[in-house]
Amino acid sequence: MSSSSIQSWFHKASVAMSAGNYERAVRCAENGIAAEPNNALAYYYLAESLRQLDRERDALPHFCRALELDPCHASSFVGLAYVHLELKSYDQGVEAANSAIELAPTNSGAHAVLAYLLVYALRPREAIEAADAALALNPRNVNALNAKGNALSRLSRNAEAEQCYLQSLAIMPEHVESLTNLGLVQRGSGRRKSAVNTLKTALRVDANYSSARELLLNSSWREAWQYYRSVPEFVFYKVLLQYWLFWVAVITLAFLVIKDSYFR
Structure with missing residues (x-):
């Protein structure tokens, strides 16, 4: 296969990813790998597309292969860090995120995923620092705002956490994670009715978002009864x-x- 034909597969994978068509991106990347098995970018496209499809375990070896072929590819380290976040291997995720930051200090996404990982690793103060670093690079990074809010919430600084979620929703009004986190903080501060309304909004955006549904069912017996009646x-x-x-x-x-x- 010619070089132009190979690059065409990678271009198609990139376009498909940009359009959110990750199934097509997977097929394009696999075709590219079949044509050029030592191309790190093809493995990155495949791994990132699988991650976006919530197939983290499938994505993991492809991120590792991409980094074997190109140890300086910062985006692969960021994707790998997100995979470790979902697989709850937080220490490995922190290591991957720090590698990404070392390679690309101005990558806001690398700082944001580090913040998430540090929250779940029970290091909230360090998480706030990482989130602030991400926001200094990109004030509209909703992942960084949510990670910071989660860290503040762990420190019982709920009013500040709520402001982070509200800032995130001002940027992306239908960001389901921000809505769910806001509902959690509202419930924790005793505003159960507000929490129920916020969580209903989250489920209108994404009816399959399990965290919002579980939180809603735990927040209102009436909502729980109506839900279970329909199951x-x-x-x-x-x-x-x-x-x-x-x-x-x-x-x-x-x-x-x-x-x-x-x-x-």
Whole structure:
């Protein structure tokens, strides 16, 4: 295959990623790898597309392969750090994020993912520093704002955390993670009604966002009841329970009738 044809596959993968069509990006990157198996960029495109499809375990070896071929590719280190974040291997993630920052100190995304990792590694003060570094480079980085809010929340600085989430929503009004985090802070400060409304908004944006749904169900018994009534499994067990109660009632009544007749 010619060099121009190979580069065409990589261009198609890049375009597909930019358009959010990650399934197509995966196919294009795989075709590129088949044509040129030692091209680090192809492995990066494949790994990043898989990560965006929530297939972190599949993405992990491809990020590693990209870095074997090009140890100075900062974006691969950033992607690898996000994979470790999702896989909860926080120390490895911190190492990957720091490598990205060393290679590209002005990469706001590298500082932001480091902030996230430090929050989950229970190092909130360091997380705030990393988030501030990201925001100094890009004040509109919603990931950095959320990471900072999470760190502040861990330090019980809920009012400051709420401001971070509100800033994020001013930039991206339908950012479901920001809405969920805001709902969590509102609930923690006793504003349960506001929390329920915020979490409903999050679920209108993304009905499958499990964190928002679980938080909503834990915030309002009424919402929990309405949700579980709509779940097919719940309907099945509800019918089964009614059927069981019916026969318990029949047997109990029969027993009482027989008992009454016997002692008469």
